[in-house]
Amino acid sequence: MQNGVSEFEQRIGYTFEKRDMLRRALTHKSYSHEAKELDVRHNETFEFLGDSVLGFVVGDMLFTHFPTLDEGALSKMKAFLVSAASLAAKAREYGMGEVILLGVGEEKTGGRKKDSLLANLFEAVVAGIYLDGGIGPARELIERVFRADIDRINQEDLLFQDFKTALQEVAQGRGLQLPEYTVVDEVGPDHDKTFIVEVKVGSLSARGEGSSKKEAQQQAAKTALRDFAARYGPPA
Numbered sequence: 608m609q610n611g612v613s614e615f616e617q618r619i620g621y622t623f624e625k626r627d628m629l630r631r632a633l634t635h636k637s638y639s640h641e642a643k644e645l646d647v648r649h650n651e652t653f654e655f656l657g658d659s660v661l662g663f664v665v666g667d668m669l670f671t672h673f674p675t676l677d678e679g680a681l682s683k684m685k686a687f688l689v690s691a692a693s694l695a696a697k698a699r700e701y702g703m704g705e706v707i708l709l710g711v712g713e714e715k716t717g718g719r720k721k722d723s724l725l726a727n728l729f730e731a732v733v734a735g736i737y738l739d740g741g742i743g744p745a746r747e748l749i750e751r752v753f754r755a756d757i758d759r760i761n762q763e764d765l766l767f768q769d770f771k772t773a774l775q776e777v778a779q780g781r782g783l784q785l786p787e788y789t790v791v792d793e794v795g796p797d798h799d800k801t802f803i804v805e806v807k808v809g810s811l812s813a814r815g816e817g818s819s820k821k822e823a824q825q826q827a828a829k830t831a832l833r834d835f836a837a838r839y840g841p842p843a
Contacts, residue, residue: 615706619732619748625739630708632735635724637710650731653738657730660737661689664749672757684760688753692819694726697752699798703728720798770828774808777835783809786831788824806831811838 612629616622623629636649665688669681676684687693698704704719707728718724737745774786791814792803803816804823811834815826 611702611706615702618701619736620751621736621740621744621748623735623739628735628739632731633706633728634708635710635713635718635728637713637718638708641710641712650728650735653731653734654727655730655734656737657732657734658689660742660745661694661730661733661749664746665689665753668750668753668757673760684757688756691722691726692821693756694729695722696818698725698729700752703732770825770832774806774828774831774835777832778808781809786828788827790820790823811835 612633616629631648632650632653634647634649636651639647639649662685666681666685669676669684669688673681673684704725707719707724709718713724733745733749736748771786778784778786786806786808788804788806790802791805794801794803799818801816801818802820802823803814804820804827805812805814806824806827808831811831813827813831813834815823815828815830817823817826
């Protein structure tokens with residue numbers, strides 16, 4: 608448990624007083640099921656609590672940063688920021704996958720790199736900090752992690768907007784077949800991969816890229832919408 612944990616605490620900027628809180632936050636259920644020690648508790652309930660703490664603090668940050676936006680826009684922002692893909696990326700930034708306690712089977716199947724596992728782990732660590740030190744340290748970590756993302760949001764051109772749905776509606780309005788998305792390339796190592804996706808609709812094609820296939824599809828749809836507007840004018 609000690610290997611790499613001190614360095615991990617340095618990375619997240621928080622040192623646990625109650626070491627059992629840290630251990631539980633980092634214990635996956637696969638480990639607790641295989642552990643020979645009695646009463647090894649896993650972090651699933653920590654995930655539940657961490658999700659609530661995370662949602663509260665991110666929601667408060669968005670409410671403060673965008674005081675004039677309505678509930679729908681703020682909800683979309685929050686959903687984007689705390690999505691599994693986003694939280695998994697944050698977990699990777701802090702090397703959380705390196706210190707999680709996994710069972711042998713989960714280890715063999717690449718559990719340390721799975722988005723769903725890493726996203727849950729991020730939530731569990733937030734809960735561990737909250738239970739160990741209160742809302743103050745938990746808020747400090749969340750604000751440090753998400754401040755730059757929130758500052759980069761352009762409320763007039765949001766990455767979390769559903770450009771795919773908008774493109775589908777435009778295609779249907781013009782009597783065209785539904786857009787088709789194809790991954791045309793993958794660039795970079797597995798832990799930092801960029802996907803390039805092409806969308807075709809009618810005689811038009813466009814490309815987009817992102818750290819996930821879904822993000823690349825959204826970017827491709829966004830470009831296609833702009834091309835449609837340039838060619839045919841804005842939709843009625």
